[in-house]
Amino acid sequence: MSWLYEPELGPHDLDETDVRIRPNPKGNKPRTKKRPDHKSAPLGMVLGVDLGRYRVLLDDEPRMVNATLAKEMRKAGAAVGDRVALAGDTSETEGTLARIVRIEPRSSLLRRSADDSDQVERVIVANATQMMVVLSIANPEPRTRLVDRYLAAAFDAGLKPILCITKTDLADPTDFLANFAGLSIPVVLNRSDDPSLVKLTELLRGQTTVIVGHSGVGKSTLVNALVPSAARATGHVNAVTGRGRQTSTSVRAIAFDGGWIIDTPGIRSFGLGHIKPENLLRSFEDLYRVIEKCPRDCSHAADSPDCGLDDAIAAGTLGESGAARVDSLRRLMTSLDSKHEN
Template identity: 35%
Template sequence: MGEGQIRKALSGYYYVFDNGELIQCRGRGIFRNRGESPLVGDYVDYTVETAGSDGSIERIHERKNALVRPPIANVDQALLVFSVKEPDFNTVLLDRFLVVLSSFHVQPIICLTKLDLLDDEEKSAIATYIKDYEHIGYTVLTAYKDEAELQTKLMPHLAHKTTVLAGQSGVGKSTLLNTLLPSLALKTAEISQSLGRGRHTTRHVELIEVAGGLLADTPGFSSFDFDELDKEDVTQCFPEIARYAEQCKFRGCLHLKEPKCAVKAAVANGDILTYRFKHYEQIVNEIIERKPRY
């Protein structure tokens, strides 16, 4: 029996990396019976009956985490690619990404692209947002079209980590990946002027070796849901809110209508950004209002 890591999943096959080789495998029926599915990033045991034949995945090792969209396991961090124009920068969407990643214990790195498209006034506004997120504690990187130092800037953040490359369609994810790994020559998509978003260009999830780590390019998507998140957990997904929540009078305070709430006081004093708190409220209310699943 061999042991390796699933590096790619495509058309019902799982490609397990072991000792420098990719072994094409199928998942055993036992996983379907259990309602389980192997994921890219999983460490697995596999068998190959005869040389040259497909292998079978026998066991999935315990996971550090497992994302649903994209379907990938054992992720250390996410490189969140957001354009500042075409499509415009969207803090609501960014905070939704950040909350879900936090709930899965995935460290985010925010990468803002297309800064070369901004005029001076727009650059000033984006600079303020960058300071906001850096002050909270997030790492924020910027990227320009044909930036000569982009590869040098990004590589240290990817070293010895399993990283998901994620973000909306059309924000420059494939272009960014082409910069990191020119040999891939991925097809990039033009922005649909009528819809204001890009067309999907990535069709499967695959882990690619880069900078001594692994990088996953993932299909573009534009929203997250919070099916796996409880309303009480959202506080911990906003670092600045979590810090003040410890001072709230009542344990389990949701910072909505409760009295003597230190978080609401911090918002009123300007210590917590108003737009971040509004996004917190929106997410908590969305979870409260969701229909129960049976």
Template identity: 35%
Template structure:
């Protein structure tokens, strides 16, 4: 029965390809790929509920400007998932191949813990991380150098230093996103809005949040945004606040910290959590400087707050 309804919807008129930007319980915002137009869509009788990043086929609703219907969710290349408190596996986003982790070097103060948990999340989900350090114009160059020394030189992560004041790194960021399906992750006040403004995307849009309870669209300061860049896109959505390491077995958490991972298996006890256990290879590496103290502190905090959000302090 659902298949017949699905086929009827698709055959009712011409369809367009689009990308899901934000989703509520009953409706979703999509950006049409041809022209970037935004549609607030219902999604009745679908076998698979749409999520952020989904490629979908949509049909406009006659007589209702700016509204449409999602008639099909296209096959997913990749998914970001988590386990809910009830043990259910939930898909949070789809078709994302780049996680842009935005952190300010100043105002607010640089939060190493957030960066560390976010890159660990990317490692866990097998998504390429890109660390975007904003507000470089507000700090001494030595701060920039120290941060690059850790994340770029020591840990071998891809890092871009940015300033929307002098446009430092903006062109480089646009090049990295071009052709990719990127999701932006960052705390409040780190300059995400400014980045969207200066990226100079071919098409960019701010869309209203979809109310989870009613499915109705509304304009808020926590709206989702999408920017198209060279056949790729960058999405910033409030939904990423649900992403966390909560469903990761504590025994597997250390493997998501690449500097800790190289010491796993060398501890005295196979089930070592690298906290207070004797003859721990990880703690020995911290003591001799092989692992940065800030990174080990981030690991311990992630372990202690496994149920917390990546965006919590």
């Protein structure tokens, strides 16, 4: 029973469609399935979601409205970034709650799965145009494999990727950057004691950018530097485990320079069970030009006899980090393959 999982709901939170007793004068005539089309319902954008409660910014008034999902929308769900139509009471009078009755078509959808063998998707953000992957050069240590995962997800969702390396006051990022030398992705360096926001602002202007990365890398710190009024809480990184404290617990869209920046909670893993294998290959753009010339039946796996990737490593044409890049791609391919065996 669903109420068991919604203990935080009070009496005002019940959707009115749950409790309305529909008059049915013709006795046992079945109720029509036809729903109102809500054509004139006010539109808005979802800026935040907490425990099933949506914060929606209206299009026509500079005002936020609290809303829940109408019954027929609960299965589909809405995400931060979604454009939605509202019905019911949007006056924000105490005790009233609007209902999300329609989600407008999405231009993009960023998803992850619980793990690579799980195709059940969790929607992170709708309608983003870019993904900024944040990693700190130290505390916590950067992990290139997670970046590769994010880049694959960005490619699959059609989002333009950006890399942002934070905490450059703690260590020199030069060596680490060699990992991404063959990619055409913009890279921004940042330190919070002397943030230079010029390049970042240029990259983010007018875009809807979802900001992702491990807990503690400094995502919310960056958001606060860009939009001080955002007042996002920031947390410490545990000195022993090197882990962040999962300070941000929900996704939030914040207006920035004609667009939006969307702060997300740090996550431990980013499953790719939902992405197309072809998109994984293409997201390794530095390797793809080699892969394209492989024999047609090449699996590009480590045991594939004529794979051009091995020749390219041997010839040194993939640069210093070539072997590590190929290894990362092959690990991801193996991990994603496990889903087909299940």
